[in-house]
Amino acid sequence: MSDEVVITIASDVDVVTARQHGRELAEQVGFSAGDQTVIAAAISEIARNILNYARRGAITFRMVLDGDRSGVIIVASDQGPGIPDVPKAMQDGYSTSGGLGLGLPGARRLMDEFEVVSAPRQGTTVTMKKWKRTHG
Amino acid sequence: MEVPILKQGFYLIASIQSALTDADLSQLREALVARVGKFRARGVIVDVTALDVMDSFAVRTLRDLAHMTRLRGAETVIVGIQPEVAFAMVQLGLTLKGVATALDLEEGLVFLDRQVKARSDHV
Numbered sequence: 001m002s003d004e005v006v007i008t009i010a011s012d013v014d015v016v017t018a019r020q021h022g023r024e025l026a027e028q029v030g031f032s033a034g035d036q037t038v039i040a041a042a043i044s045e046i047a048r049n050i051l052n053y054a055r056r057g058a059i060t061f062r063m064v065l066d067g068d069r070s071g072v073i074i075v076a077s078d079q080g081p082g083i084p085d086v087p088k089a090m091q092d093g094y095s096t097s098g099g100l101g102l103g104l105p106g107a108r109r110l111m112d113e114f115e116v117v118s119a120p121r122q123g124t125t126v127t128m129k130k131w132k133r134t135h136g
Numbered sequence: 137m138e139v140p141i142l143k144q145g146f147y148l149i150a151s152i153q154s155a156l157t158d159a160d161l162s163q164l165r166e167a168l169v170a171r172v173g174k175f176r177a178r179g180v181i182v183d184v185t186a187l188d189v190m191d192s193f194a195v196r197t198l199r200d201l202a203h204m205t206r207l208r209g210a211e212t213v214i215v216g217i218q219p220e221v222a223f224a225m226v227q228l229g230l231t232l233k234g235v236a237t238a239l240d241l242e243e244g245l246v247f248l249d250r251q252v253k254a255r256s257d258h259v
Binding site: 012034037040045048092103109110 | 155156157158159188189190191192193218219220221223224225227228229230
């Protein structure tokens with residue numbers, strides 16, 4: 001199954017729409033209420049990052065349902081200014097937008113896999129995944 | 137969506153009914169800080185039971201709200217943070233440090249009564 005949903009992020013209303021969609025998707029995959037909230041919170045942070053730094057971008061949602069494991073893949077991309085120093089941006093408390101500086105490192109803590117690809121003036125792509133725990 | 141603010145005695149109660157945008161949250165902060173003066177309120181309760189996510193912006197706005205109302209002479213208590221929301225907040229590194237929280241509206245009122253009493257005893 002590879003149904004993709006793309007949500008454009010261009011205003012604060014879109015941040016709410018994106019995290020609500022992420023929660024619904026997580027529910028469909030069978031994540032617990034706790035994990036649904038965690039996924040929604042991570043989406044909120046990366047969506048806000050798009051608004052703060054690039055003003056505009058998109059988030060793509062995909063669910064993975066196969067025999068071995070199921071989960072969600074969320075890709076946030078923009079054509080904004082890019083992140084000059086990705087390792088630095090991944091540090092807690094580092095912010096150039098006047099925020100709390102928790103956006104990327106916070107979202108990373110919430111998800112199982114987290115990857116940032118960015119180049120100056122070419123934009124940023126954040127790919128994050130969460131897998132459903134089969135036990136515990 | 138605008139958050140309704142009720143006045144009960146010396147307290148203001150803002151009860152969030154649904155997901156809020158950043159603009160809604162900022163509007164709530166401004167409205168409460170203004171109304172503390174208008175109604176001479178001594179305490180503010182913000183009920184977030186209906187919020188299914190608290191991200192960094194929401195936490196910062198609520199923290200600023202609490203600090204601003206305190207500067208205006210009213211104590212703020214945030215009530216109703218759901219267990220999953222608390223879990224995600226802690227993982228994000230969001231703690232609401234320096235802001236009073238209580239389990240629910242009832243506990244929030246008890247907290248404010250104690251705060252207000254302590255203040256008047258002090259004088």
